[in-house]
Each structure stands twice: as structure tokens, then as C-alpha cells.
Amino acid sequence: MTLDEITKTLVNLEADEITKKVKAELDAGTDPKKILKALTDGMNEIGELYEKKEYYLTELVLAGEMMKDTLKILGPKLKAEEYGRKEKIICATVRGDNHDIGKNILKLMLLSAGFEVIDLGKDCPENKIVKAVKKSGAKIVALSALLTMTIEEIAVVDKALKDAGLRDQVKLIVGGAPLDMEVAKKMGADDYAADAISGVRHIKALLEM
Ligand code: B12
Known part of the structure; x- marks a missing residue:
């Protein structure tokens, strides 16, 4: 699987697949920041589709929910890199x-x-x-x-x-x-x-x- 696939899964609004794919990518040892970038690219694409009126509010809401689900998984992984500056x-x-x-x-x-x-x-x-x-x-x-x-x-x-x-x-x-x-x-x-x-x-x- 590639990071492109993560972007595509989000853009295609495959809600059942996205968290599975993010987990698989993490298990494969991919840098969580790169996964986050792939998801952000997907959200930007979704924004463009909305602007072109190919996607509507329903799609935006679903994409938002999917993104939130993935952030729940990615969050702890990113936190694990913490090195203790406490500003x-x-x-x-x-x-x-x-x-x-x-x-x-x-x-x-x-x-x-x-x-x-x-x-x-x-x-x-x-x-x-x-x-x-x-x-x-x-x-x-x-x-x-x-x-x-x-x-x-x-x-x-x-x-x-x-x-x-x-x-x-x-x-x-x-x-x-x-x-x-x-x-x-x-x-x-x-x-x-x-x-x-x-x-x-x-x-x-x-x-x-
Ligand atoms: C998803 C989405 C929604 C979701 C939001 C879900 C959620 N929980 O956030 C829902 C469906 C709720 C929604 C609702 C609405 N939306 Co909306 N939405 C979007 C969409 C498609 C993507 C936004 C997004 O999440 N992008 C992905 C994230 C990662 O990008 P980002 O937010 O820009 O953040 C990045 C950077 O900007 C930066 N950043 C962000 N904040 C900060 C802060 C700091 C300090 C720093 C340093 C950096 C930084 O870092 C981030 C990551 O790199 C945009 C389109 C777009 N191109 O932005 C429209 C968009 C923002 N929405 C729009 C509109 C019109 C609405 C509604 C008014 C629609 C309606 N008729 O009801 C409502 C408003 C509700 C409200 N009161 O807020 C318009 C705004 C137009 C305008 N210029 O005013 C846009 C631009 C779509 C469009 N082209 O028409 N929306």
C-alpha cells in the first residue's frame, strides 16, 4: 500500500476503509507525519471538489468525520515522539x-x-x-x-x-x-x-x- 492510497481512500469517502488503511500504514512503520500529510492532501482535494460543486455539504461532513477518526489513531503516535519541552x-x-x-x-x-x-x-x-x-x-x-x-x-x-x-x-x-x-x-x-x-x-x- 502507498500513501497515495490513503489520500484516495479519503477523497473517495471510503469511511469503512480509512482507519484500517492508516493502521496498516503505521504497522508497516511509516512515519505518522507522512500519513498526516497524505490525509491533509486528501482534505485539500475534497475542498477543491466542493468548490467545483462535485461534492456537497454531506460529503464535507463525512470527510470531516473520517479525518477525526484517523486523528484519534495518529495522535498517540505523534505524541510518542515528545521530547519534553513544556511551553x-x-x-x-x-x-x-x-x-x-x-x-x-x-x-x-x-x-x-x-x-x-x-x-x-x-x-x-x-x-x-x-x-x-x-x-x-x-x-x-x-x-x-x-x-x-x-x-x-x-x-x-x-x-x-x-x-x-x-x-x-x-x-x-x-x-x-x-x-x-x-x-x-x-x-x-x-x-x-x-x-x-x-x-x-x-x-x-x-x-x-
Ligand atoms: C471540511 C470542511 C467543512 C466541515 C468542517 C468539519 C470540521 N470539523 O472541521 C463542515 C462540513 C462542518 C463545514 C461547514 C461549513 N463550511 Co466548510 N469546508 C471544509 C473544507 C472542505 C475543508 C477544511 C479542512 O478541514 N481542510 C483541511 C485542513 C487540514 O486544512 P486547514 O483547515 O486549512 O488547516 C491547515 C492550514 O490552513 C493550517 N492552519 C489551520 N489553522 C491554523 C492555525 C494556525 C495558528 C496555524 C499556524 C496554521 C493553521 O494548518 C492546517 C494543516 O496544515 C473547506 C475547503 C478548503 N479548501 O479549506 C471548506 C470551507 C472552509 N467551508 C466553507 C463553507 C462556506 C462552510 C459553511 C458555511 C457551509 C454551509 N453552507 O453551511 C459551513 C460553516 C460552518 C461554520 N460555522 O463553521 C468555505 C468557506 C468560504 C469562505 N471563504 O468563507 C470553504 C472554503 C469551502 C468553499 N470553497 O466554499 N466545512
Whole structure:
């Protein structure tokens, strides 16, 4: 079996097959990060099919569920690589936005790099983020925004952190399909990364590690 097959199984929405194939690939000794990349490629393809109106919302929901099932299996494998750096990172998807697959992948990559992750989930209001920063002393807030409509929520979080006098102690990094560095900065973020792997690299740089 190849990693291509994993991508295809996801794109073809073979829900009964995907976890079996991921398990088989892990048993064969494949790097879990490579499997994750194959799945992410599949989700991107599914996004394109949705844009072309070949797939509809039902397909998106099913793909999301399949992806979640595979992350349950891959998560512990990625965690096993942990080497014990315990900086805290707060992760959340902004208010109004229920897309959490990208955020969950970032979380897994951060865990596998040895960070402690405080996951505030999806559709997360700014006051919950402010409270978590206060309580944890985290130096990084990593936000995901997938909808054009929810980009503004980044600015809302930036302002809430400023109002609480916490903005100087945290760096705000954002990601998600509708964003780029320019938009991210306009919304008050300190940084942007296009994918979870470079996201971890950027976070390390923000922490000057
Ligand atoms: C799966 C999906 C869904 C699933 C989400 C399941 C889930 N639990 O997440 C469901 C079916 C629920 C859904 C619902 C909707 N969706 Co939708 N969805 C998608 C789809 C196909 C894939 C998103 C995804 O998971 N991609 C795979 C992950 C791995 O990629 P990612 O999220 O971009 O994350 C990567 C990077 O961006 C980055 N990253 C992400 N976050 C962060 C954060 C940081 C800090 C860093 C550093 C990096 C980083 O790292 C990740 C991994 O490398 C996209 C299409 C697309 N091309 O993005 C549409 C898309 C985002 N959805 C869209 C829409 C319109 C909707 C709905 C409004 C549809 C509707 N009519 O109801 C609803 C909105 C619900 C809501 N309030 O949130 C539009 C948004 C258009 C826009 N620009 O606003 C898109 C772009 C599809 C389209 N072309 O029309 N959706």
C-alpha cells in the first residue's frame, strides 16, 4: 500500500476503509507525519471538489468525520515522539467558525514537538481566550479561521487581549485557508503560517527557541 492510497481512500469517502488503511500504514512503520500529510492532501482535494460543486455539504461532513477518526489513531503516535519541552500554547478556532480539522492537526504537530497544548476548541469566544491566557501564562495564542466571515474575529481577540493588558505577554499566530501574512497583520496578529508544519517552526521562532 502507498500513501497515495490513503489520500484516495479519503477523497473517495471510503469511511469503512480509512482507519484500517492508516493502521496498516503505521504497522508497516511509516512515519505518522507522512500519513498526516497524505490525509491533509486528501482534505485539500475534497475542498477543491466542493468548490467545483462535485461534492456537497454531506460529503464535507463525512470527510470531516473520517479525518477525526484517523486523528484519534495518529495522535498517540505523534505524541510518542515528545521530547519534553513544556511551553504552553493556546489553540482555538475563532468564534462563529466550526472548522477544527486544521486546528487539530496543528495541535498534534505541537504535541509531537513537545509543547503543552491548551485546546479551547472551535467557535471560541474571545473572553475564553483571555481567561486561558491569564490562567496559564501561555506565551502563544494560535488561532484558526477558515471562513472569510470569521477573519474579523482575530481582531476581536487582539483587542480583548489588549483591553485585558495581556497583549504584550503573548504572541498571536493565525492560520487558515482565507488568510495570508498581510491579512493576518491587518487583523493584529504577529504572525501567519500556511500549514501546521511551518506553524510549529514559526511558533518556535516566536518563542526564540
Ligand atoms: C471540511 C470542511 C467543512 C466541515 C468542517 C468539519 C470540521 N470539523 O472541521 C463542515 C462540513 C462542518 C463545514 C461547514 C461549513 N463550511 Co466548510 N469546508 C471544509 C473544507 C472542505 C475543508 C477544511 C479542512 O478541514 N481542510 C483541511 C485542513 C487540514 O486544512 P486547514 O483547515 O486549512 O488547516 C491547515 C492550514 O490552513 C493550517 N492552519 C489551520 N489553522 C491554523 C492555525 C494556525 C495558528 C496555524 C499556524 C496554521 C493553521 O494548518 C492546517 C494543516 O496544515 C473547506 C475547503 C478548503 N479548501 O479549506 C471548506 C470551507 C472552509 N467551508 C466553507 C463553507 C462556506 C462552510 C459553511 C458555511 C457551509 C454551509 N453552507 O453551511 C459551513 C460553516 C460552518 C461554520 N460555522 O463553521 C468555505 C468557506 C468560504 C469562505 N471563504 O468563507 C470553504 C472554503 C469551502 C468553499 N470553497 O466554499 N466545512
